[in-house]
Amino acid sequence: MYDIIVIGGGPAALSAIQYAHGKQLKAVMLCETLGGKVDWIQRQAGDEQQLPFPGVDMVRPLINWMSQHTDYVMRDRVRSVAEGLNGFEVTTDRMGYCLL
Numbered sequence: 862m863y864d865i866i867v868i869g870g871g872p873a874a875l876s877a878i879q880y881a882h883g884k885q886l887k888a889v890m891l892c893e894t895l896g897g898k899v900d901w902i903q904r905q906a907g908d909e910q911q912l913p914f915p916g917v918d919m920v921r922p923l924i925n926w927m928s929q930h931t932d933y934v935m936r937d938r939v940r941s942v943a944e945g946l947n948g949f950e951v952t953t954d955r956m957g958y959c960l961l
């Protein structure tokens with residue numbers, strides 16, 4: 862049973878789980894990888910010299926924080942979220958489900 866289940870491992874999820882920890886909520890983050898898409902490189906066609914924006918630098922402190930709080934993360938992929946009698950049920954590939 863959790864107060865908050867955060868789905869994904871991108872900057873939004875990393876910020877949310879850190880905030881939940883700060884508020885002393887029982888929280889878990891379900892994700893396969895940490896960092897999300899910030900390390901994807903996007904350049905305009907015809908402008909290969911353009912430097913990528915350093916989004917990964919912004920998210921690195923959050924990833925470092927997560928590495929010291931591994932009890933807050935489960936490596937898994939969410940399959941469904943459904944409202945149950947006592948809250949929400951999150952079904953994942955590896956676990957049966959957790960109640961929120």
Ligand SMILES: Cc1cc2nc3c(=O)[nH]c(=O)nc-3n(C[C@H](O)[C@H](O)[C@H](O)COP(=O)(O)OP(=O)(O)OC[C@H]3O[C@@H](n4cnc5c(N)ncnc54)[C@H](O)[C@@H]3O)c2cc1C
Pocket residue numbers: 868869870871872873874891892893894896897898899900901902903913914915916917937938939940
């Ligand atoms: C092609 C491209 C290039 C980009 N280039 C740059 C760049 O150079 N610099 C920059 O700063 N920003 C870049 N961005 C923008 C940056 O990626 C986004 O602003 C940022 O990643 C958004 O963060 P987010 O946490 O909302 O989502 P995301 O980073 O997308 O994170 C979502 C996470 O949720 C996970 N997830 C999704 N479904 C599930 C599920 N069912 N179960 C478990 N996990 C799940 C995904 O695997 C992912 O890890 C780029 C974006 C794109 C699409």
